[in-house]
Amino acid sequence: MGNNREPLLHKREEEENEYFEDCPGCKVDLLKRSDRSVPVKAVFYISIVTLCAALPISSLFPFLYFMVRDFHIADREEDISYYAGYVGSSFMLGRALTSILWGMIADRYGRKPVVIIGTITVVIFNALFGLSTDFWMAIFLRFLMGSLCGIIGTMRAYASEICRKEYHALGISAVSTSWGIGLVIGPAIGGYLAQPAEKYPGVFSKDSLFGRFPYLLPCLMISLFALVATVVSFWLPETLHKHNKTNKDQSDLHDVAEGTTNGLNLSESMKHSERRIPNSQKSLLKNWPLVSAIFVYCVFQLHDIAYLEIFSLWAVSPRNLGGLSFTTADVGQVLAITGVGLLLFQLFAYPLVERIVGPVMISRVGAVLSIPLLASYPYIAMLSGFCLSIALNCASMLKNVLSVSITTGLLIMQNRAVAQEQRGAANGISMSSMSFFKTIGPATGGSFCECLRAILKCTSASGCLLDLDLDEIVFVLHL
Numbered sequence: 083m084g085n086n087r088e089p090l091l092h093k094r095e096e097e098e099n100e101y102f103e104d105c106p107g108c109k110v111d112l113l114k115r116s117d118r119s120v121p122v123k124a125v126f127y128i129s130i131v132t133l134c135a136a137l138p139i140s141s142l143f144p145f146l147y148f149m150v151r152d153f154h155i156a157d158r159e160e161d162i163s164y165y166a167g168y169v170g171s172s173f174m175l176g177r178a179l180t181s182i183l184w185g186m187i188a189d190r191y192g193r194k195p196v197v198i199i200g201t202i203t204v205v206i207f208n209a210l211f212g213l214s215t216d217f218w219m220a221i222f223l224r225f226l227m228g229s230l231c232g233i234i235g236t237m238r239a240y241a242s243e244i245c246r247k248e249y250h251a252l253g254i255s256a257v258s259t260s261w262g263i264g265l266v267i268g269p270a271i272g273g274y275l276a277q278p279a280e281k282y283p284g285v286f287s288k289d290s291l292f293g294r295f296p297y298l299l300p301c302l303m304i305s306l307f308a309l310v311a312t313v314v315s316f317w318l319p320e321t322l323h324k325h326n327k328t329n330k331d332q333s334d335l336h337d338v339a340e341g342t343t344n345g346l347n348l349s350e351s352m353k354h355s356e357r358r359i360p361n362s363q364k365s366l367l368k369n370w371p372l373v374s375a376i377f378v379y380c381v382f383q384l385h386d387i388a389y390l391e392i393f394s395l396w397a398v399s400p401r402n403l404g405g406l407s408f409t410t411a412d413v414g415q416v417l418a419i420t421g422v423g424l425l426l427f428q429l430f431a432y433p434l435v436e437r438i439v440g441p442v443m444i445s446r447v448g449a450v451l452s453i454p455l456l457a458s459y460p461y462i463a464m465l466s467g468f469c470l471s472i473a474l475n476c477a478s479m480l481k482n483v484l485s486v487s488i489t490t491g492l493l494i495m496q497n498r499a500v501a502q503e504q505r506g507a508a509n510g511i512s513m514s515s516m517s518f519f520k521t522i523g524p525a526t527g528g529s530f531c532e533c534l535r536a537i538l539k540c541t542s543a544s545g546c547l548l549d550l551d552l553d554e555i556v557f558v559l560h561l
Contacts, residue, residue: 102323102325104324104325105323105324105325106192106319106320106321106322106323106324107243107320107321107322107323107324107502108323108325109319110243110244110319110320110321113319114245114246118246120249120252121244121245121246121249121252121253124244124245124253125245125252125253125256127314127315127317127318128237128240128241128244128253128256128257128260129256129259129260130260130310130311130314131197131201131233131237131311131314131315131318132233132234132237132256132257132260132261132264133260133261133263133264133267133307133311134201134204134233134307134308134310134311135200135204135231135233135234135237135261135264136260136261136263136264136265136268137264137267137268137271137304137307137308138173138204138208138227138268138301138304138308139173139264139265139268140264140265140266140268140269140272141268141269141271141272141300141301141304142169142170142211142272142297143170143268143269143272144269144272144273144276145272145273145276145277145297145300146166146169146170147162147163147166148276148277148296148297149166149169149214149220149297150162150165150166150169150217150220152296153165153216153217153220155216155217165217168221169217169220169221169224172221172222172224172225172228173224173225173227173228174228174517174518175225175228175517176224176225176226176227176228176229176230177228177229177231177232177513177514177517178514178515178517178518179229179514180228180229180230180232181232181235181510181511181513181514181517182507182510182511182514183232183510184196184200184232184235184236184506184510185232185235185236185239185506185507185508185509185510185511185513186506186507186510187232187506188232188235188236188239188322188506188510189322189503189504189505189506189507191322192320192322192324193236193237193239193240193243193318193320193321193322193506194315194318194319194320196232196233196236196506197233197236197237197240197315197318198312198315198316199230199232200230200231200232200233200236201233201308201309201311201312201315202308202312203226203227203230203231204227204231204304204305204308204311205305205308205309205312206305207223207224207226207227207230208227208301208304208305208308209298209301209302209305210223211223211224211227211301212295212297212298212299212300212301212302213295213298214297228517232510234257234261234513235506235509235510235512235513236506236509237257238254238257238493238496238497238509238512239497239502239505239506239508239509240318240321241253241254241256241257242254242494242497242498242505243321243322243502243505244319244321248437249433250494250497250498251432251433251436251437251441251490251494252429252432252433254490254493254494254497255428255429255432255433255486255490256428256429257493258428258486258489258490258493259424259425259428259429259486262421262424262482262486263421263424263425266417266418266420266421267421268304270418271300271303271304272300274300275299275300275303276296276297276299276300277296277297278292278293278296278299279292279293279296280296286299321502322502323502323503366500366504366507366508366511369499369500369508371495371499372496372499372500372508375492375495375496375499376496376508376511376512376515378445378492379489379492379493379496379512379515379516380512380515380516382449382485382488382489382492383489383516386485386489389456389481389485393478396459396463397412397413397416398413401463404460404463405463406463406470406474416474416475416478417478419475419478419479420475420478420479420482423479423482423483424479424482424483424486427483427486428486428490432444432487432490435487436490436491436494441490441491441492441494441495442491442495444487444488444490444491445487445488445491445492445495448484448485448487448488448491449484449488451484452481452484452485452488455477455480455481455484456481458477459477462474462477493512496508496509496512497509
């Protein structure tokens with residue numbers, strides 16, 4: 083019996099390691115087998131392309147209020163934030179509607195075409211957004227840019243395919259880190275380069291192009307960076323396997339039916355053949371490891387959105403309201419220090435920790451540690467001077483490290499829960515769900531924090547109103 087089984091086992095191993103000469107995914111697999119070194123070049127390319135997708139999202143927030151004000155669509159000054167919320171959320175709405183579609187396209191035609199289309203989209207539509215002359219033009223361009231840019235979900239799938247399994251954490255963390263850095267650098271670009279004729283009158287005159295379009299310069303700079311990312315994306319090796327095994331699977335099923343499987347009984351042969359059927363035939367909604375990872379991912383993304391919105395408002399709020407009375411420069415300094423610490427952790431520490439304890443344990447530990455950390459923020463507000471600076475920077479850095487660690491761990495679980503031919507669609511579902519949560523926040527018109535205030539000002543059973551301060555909201559929100 084053992085002699086009959088041994089040749090079949092060798093045959094199965096050869097089939098699993100079968101390579102096709104014209105398949106780009108097979109070439110990448112061969113390269114990964116021969117090269118066990120750290121994929122520095124691949125991680126660099128992933129970071130550049132991901133940063134290209136992150137910058138347009140965050141760069142408009144410093145000048146969005148003034149841009150909407152110049153459109154003269156608001157009758158009152160109090161209504162400006164209402165209209166600004168729709169401009170900010172239009173990008174996420176477009177991404178929520180099309181992320182699954184772009185994931186399916188990436189699974190069918192390859193990762194590289196989707197990435198190239200996404201970077202070209204940023205080049206064109208982000209520059210045109212800087213030339214917006216009215217409210218509806220701005221919304222339409224942002225919506226198109228979100229709809230046609232399927233980079234993030236595709237790069238999450240790509241990062242797990244271009245790297246060997248022991249470097250999956252490094253590849254995924256490169257996506258998360260670049261995204262976080264983009265959320266820090268983007269507002270700096272928008273804040274320093276918007277309205278250049280007013281800020282730098284010696285360099286830009288009011289009659290120049292940047293004087294007539296005061297928000298074009300930051301958008302143009304990001305478009306130029308996206309052009310560099312477009313060139314880089316042409317160097318990306320395709321990782322999708324483009325060969326059809328359907329005929330072989332049907333042949334295996336035929337062999338089972340004929341009973342010609344070298345001594346294996348019929349039920350064992352059927353089980354083996356079912357494992358050989360492509361996973362793309364299985365419904366993603368029935369994949370509980372994937373669905374559970376996406377659900378938890380969306381919960382933590384909503385949590386992070388709330389934290390990011392509240393942190394800046396809490397920092398600049400007066401001391402008598404529980405804030406820190408920081409200036410925008412002070413907040414920017416804290417975020418910059420946090421970004422540097424996050425980059426170092428994700429590139430050097432996270433892959434080692436993930437290799438030791440695994441992505442599930444990292445996400446669990448990160449979630450548990452976040453509770454006492456956020457509960458300490460009201461007490462940080464009681465400090466002052468050097469102690470306040472040290473405590474706040476450490477807390478902010480640790481919070482973002484835990485947040486990105488949770489996100490990265492969940493993304494690794496998502497990619498490992500599906501086969502390659504479904505990985506793009508799986509990440510598309512994840513991105514669509516996350517984008518939906520990021521759409522409903524700004525679209526309510528006004529800051530996310532004010533929305534939380536409205537929700538928390540509810541009537542209790544005793545008829546009293548719950549009116550919580552910003553520091554109390556941070557604590558309640560996490561609970």
